[in-house]
Amino acid sequence: MKIKIKTKLPGPKSLNLLKRLKKLNGSNSVPYPYFHSKEGEGCYFKDIEGNIFLDFASQIASNPLGYNHPNLSKVVERYAKRSPIKYAGQDFPVKEHLDLLEELMTITPKGMDSAFFINSGAEAVENAMKISIRNKNNVEFGVCFHGSFHGRSLAALSFVTSKQIYTKGYGLKIPSRILPFNETAGDELLKVLNQEGSSKIGFVIMEAVQGEGGYNVAKHKMIKDIRKITKQYKIPFICDEVQAGMGRTGKWWAIDNYNVKPDVMSSAKALQVAATISNKKNFPNEEGAISSTWGGGHIIDLAMGLEIIKTIKKDGLLSRNKKNGDYLRKRLVEIEENIPVISNVRGLGLMNAFDLKTVKLRNDVVVECFKNGLVLLSCGGSGIRLIPPYIVGKSEIDESLDVIKKAVEDCSVKGFKHKGNICDFMSCLKEQ
């Protein structure tokens, strides 16, 4: 497949559906203005009008193997005649639950020998926090970092600092202290410890590569310092691997790039189900202290997660992600050298980003790329993230960069403004 846009965007069928969706959808999110069809191949998908897009957003890193991957299509076929497909899996077990648990344990850091499956990244984070603070009566707050994103449920958003829109209006939150996401973080944590004492700190939660907050890659010193201090004072160190985990950075877990082992991890997205992962001794002994009706119960999700891990192993996708990520960043740096409004190329593996000079230019470029068939996402202040599926190759990377380069040039012309129906849906990408 190749990019092919043959209608105005959104196309007429999508426009009609989008209007109906907007009326009823309580989240008021700003969806991409198209509807997926079932057709697609590799990094490309067709919308319901037959337009072909190149996907460098991977549904916010949750679609690691792209469209209609044969291994995953086989999984779906296997379950075609089975119902129900969803079980109250913590209480009424299915074999797929056990299979994924066993496979997941082959890729978790040493000593992390147990996991609890739930439904969403935010739930994985919440349960990571819950098992960290359980039975510690003096705990008063948790520690997070500037630029953090851990989800939108109430406890998770208490530790979100990436954007105000997520936390605005919620006066009632779990108390937090916020550390800088840089090499001074260790010193700042020590200051908190000296002022408050270690028993008040429930946990330190970190993304080794920040997602929503800007695809910022933690420096080695920062992570080493934080790990050393949390170990010394017996403060649980939670790594949120919801976006960066499961191979995207070229290692199974972003934290593996630092040769550091956390106490607890959260995973979701690429795994297809969410998981709180830790040593068995860190989970409650009492039956039912943590659980969820649908936890570990959607058998296609579980089987997909299993097949994704196996495919990553079989096809050597970790080293492929590193190699293609290095190539993508090298090409981005070349572009940065020639286009002054582009700066701060950064990333690890297939998790990469760059900044544009202003937020308006960034938003215009995301829209312009979309109009030219490339799906991207913004991040941080004025950043654009590139998150292709793991099966991406050089040709798709080159194609994406050609679209980006042209879009930046076109949008940089004085007085540039998008027009038409698209502006009702994404012109300013207000929520992003």
Ligand SMILES: Cc1ncc(COP(=O)(O)O)c(C=O)c1O
């Ligand atoms: C690092 C991180 N943690 C947690 C979440 C929340 O995951 P979910 O949207 O599945 O609740 C996200 C979602 O983007 C994320 O990127």
